[in-house]
Amino acid sequence: MPIDATQPYDDSNIFAKILRGELPCNKVYEDEHALAFHDINPMAPVHILVIPKGGYVSWDDFSERASDAEIAGFTRAVGKVARDGAMVTQGYRLLANIGKRAGQEVGHLHVHIFGGQPLGPMLAK
Template identity: 75%
Template sequence: MPIDATLPYDTDNIFARILRNEIPARTVYEDDYALAFHDINPQAPTHILVIPKGAYVSWDDFSARANDAEIAGFVRAVGHVARAAGLVEPGYRLLANAGPDSHQEVPHLHVHVFAGRPLGPMLSKT
């Protein structure tokens, strides 16, 4: 199955290094399939990143190559993080960038969980 050719996986990306414990992170959740931690440059009062433990670049790459247990485990981890942080009632936003047009900065699939204030429209009109 093809991997996302727009952004190849870099084994030295910051999230791969966090997974190898080479760089510290403020972890909020970890299981066999995912790791969640606070973003070092938060864009909202609550800004948590959830990453799969496998080497996947994007949703496309993940959905094509991950096994069913990895997919279910990662999706459940995102939900667990939102519930554990008390974000369900007030609401939260999930964002996953893929490729250069989306401004993906790290070539490792990750979901941003934003919350803590009204977040405004999904996209700016610019």
């Protein structure tokens, strides 16, 4: 069910539980600012989620409240995961769904990294 990205951060969301170690994940990368792990319901041969370690609902929330170090660290983590996963040569797609109309399902900012096959058009009609 899509979430309302204008609401305050809810630390009972699934990604907050993963960050606290209450739920497992298939970790790909972790540093002080970000965690990357395989999506449990992959939509491409490579489907990795990258999340900031801070409690941010959306890109606009993150860009407004995160420190410069958090923003740089998260952005670098996304690039590192793509490079380390050998996705750069073949190409990959980044996707961040924000709010109800975009279909955001978890109230914690996250970026999907898709790769491993041709990905088709930008939007389905």
